[in-house]
Structure formats: C-alpha cells, structure tokens
Amino acid sequence: MAACRVVLDACVRLPQLTDEQIDSLPPEVRQTYRQLRAVDPAELVRFLGHTDLVNAAWAFLMPVCVDGDLLSVWPNVDPDFRAVLAQKWVRATTIR
Numbered sequence: 001m002a003a004c005r006v007v008l009d010a011c012v013r014l015p016q017l018t019d020e021q022i023d024s025l026p027p028e029v030r031q032t033y034r035q036l037r038a039v040d041p042a043e044l045v046r047f048l049g050h051t052d053l054v055n056a057a058w059a060f061l062m063p064v065c066v067d068g069d070l071l072s073v074w075p076n077v078d079p080d081f082r083a084v085l086a087q088k089w090v091r092a093t094t095i096r
Helices: 002-012 019-024 027-038 041-048 051-066 070-076 079-093
Strands: none
Touching (some): 019 027
16 A cells, blocks of 8 residues: 555656646657546556566566567566577577
C-alpha cells in the first residue's frame, strides 16, 4: 500500500503546464501528458503501479534486442529456457 501512496503522490504532482507549454511539447509527449492529466488518480495508480516490473523487463530486453548482447543478461534467464536456447543454437550451428 505504501508503494501505491508513492505512485499516487507522483501522479498528483504531475506538472501543471499551460496550454502554450503543452503545445510546445513533441506530439507524442503532448498526447501522453494530456491523457495522463485526464485519468482518474485511482486509475493512474493502477496503471503506473507496474513500473518496477516494466523497468525490469526493459532492463532485460534492451541489451538483448537493441545491443544483441544476450550474454550480459544470461544469468537472469530461467535455467530451463537457457537450456532450450542452447539446444536451438547447437542445432542451428551444427554442420549437416
């Protein structure tokens, strides 16, 4: 519940921008800001309450998908999935 309170406090502190300031934002930021500002605070807590999970997922996906660096996150991969990936790699690189 304390985490929800922190998220709610952050949501309540969403910067109050003037229309001129909002219009000067890049289109995707402008749209996101307006959507967040219009959301009920309780719904915003439900929506933003998953940020830790999302951040963990991105911390894994960015090195793998963007940098192509599976080795750096290999210890975080489920052991069974590591075995599957290793088997697929061996099969894919075996000369037939």
